[in-house]
Amino acid sequence: MAKRDEIIAMGKGMLDKEGVINFSLNTFLAQNNISKGSFYHHFKTRNELIFAILEEELRIFRANVEEKIYSLHTLQEKLMLIFGCYCFDTPKNRHICKIYEDLGKACLYDEVFNAHLRKIQKDMSYLIVQSIETSRLSPSKRKIALDMVEVLSIGIDGFFVYYGLVLDTDSDTYAVRSEQIMSFVVALCTLLGSSVESKVRKRISDTVKEKK
Incomplete structure (x- = not known):
C-alpha cells in the first residue's frame, strides 16, 4: 500500500504540471500505479489530496x-x-x-x-x-x-x-x-x-x- 507521504509527493508533481482544473484523480492513480484502496485509505477525495499538498507547501x-x-x-x-x-x-x-x-x-x-x-x-x-x-x-x-x-x-x-x-x-x-x-x-x-x-x-x- 502506498504511504500517505508518497502519494502527496507524487500528487505535487501532477498538481505542478496540470493545475487544479486538469488534475484528474483517475489519471493520477493510473500513472503512479496507486490502487484506489490505497488512495481512499488516506484521502476521502481528490480535493483532500490537493489540500494536503498545499499544507506541506x-x-x-x-x-x-x-x-x-x-x-x-x-x-x-x-x-x-x-x-x-x-x-x-x-x-x-x-x-x-x-x-x-x-x-x-x-x-x-x-x-x-x-x-x-x-x-x-x-x-x-x-x-x-x-x-x-x-x-x-x-x-x-x-x-x-x-x-x-x-x-x-x-x-x-x-x-x-x-x-x-x-x-x-x-x-x-x-x-x-x-x-x-x-x-x-x-x-x-x-x-x-x-x-x-x-x-x-x-x-x-x-x-x-x-x-x-
Missing part, C-alpha cells in the same frame, strides 16, 4: 520566511518577503496564485478548503506579528500596525485570489494586482515610517526571482 513557506525575517531590518522588507508571491512576478508565483484562484472558484463552500484557508490566515498572522515586533517602530506606530494584523492576513490574500472572481473577468490581471499590492505595502510602511528605497525593493525582487 505552506509548512515549508512558513519555515523559510520565519528563518529570514530576523535578518531584515524594515517592516516593508519583511512584508514584501511574506507577500512575495503577490508582489513579484515569477512563473512559480503565478502558478501558486492560479491554484488558489481555481480552488477559490470551485471550493468556496468546501469545509476542508475553508479549514486550509484558516490555517493560512493563522500562519500569515503569526509571520506579520513577528515582522512588526522585530521592526524599528515607535510604540504608537507598532500598536497601529498590530491592530491591522487581521486585515493584512486576510485582506491581501482575499484581494488577490478573488479579484478576478468579483470583477468576473478571465483576462490576465496578475500584473495589475501585483502592482496594487506592492503599492499598498509601500504606502502602509511609509506611513508607519518603516519603508525602503526603490533600489532596495529591486534588490529584494531580484533575489526572489533568482530563487524561483
Whole structure:
C-alpha cells in the first residue's frame, strides 16, 4: 500500500504540471500505479489530496520566511518577503496564485478548503506579528500596525485570489494586482515610517526571482 507521504509527493508533481482544473484523480492513480484502496485509505477525495499538498507547501513557506525575517531590518522588507508571491512576478508565483484562484472558484463552500484557508490566515498572522515586533517602530506606530494584523492576513490574500472572481473577468490581471499590492505595502510602511528605497525593493525582487 502506498504511504500517505508518497502519494502527496507524487500528487505535487501532477498538481505542478496540470493545475487544479486538469488534475484528474483517475489519471493520477493510473500513472503512479496507486490502487484506489490505497488512495481512499488516506484521502476521502481528490480535493483532500490537493489540500494536503498545499499544507506541506505552506509548512515549508512558513519555515523559510520565519528563518529570514530576523535578518531584515524594515517592516516593508519583511512584508514584501511574506507577500512575495503577490508582489513579484515569477512563473512559480503565478502558478501558486492560479491554484488558489481555481480552488477559490470551485471550493468556496468546501469545509476542508475553508479549514486550509484558516490555517493560512493563522500562519500569515503569526509571520506579520513577528515582522512588526522585530521592526524599528515607535510604540504608537507598532500598536497601529498590530491592530491591522487581521486585515493584512486576510485582506491581501482575499484581494488577490478573488479579484478576478468579483470583477468576473478571465483576462490576465496578475500584473495589475501585483502592482496594487506592492503599492499598498509601500504606502502602509511609509506611513508607519518603516519603508525602503526603490533600489532596495529591486534588490529584494531580484533575489526572489533568482530563487524561483
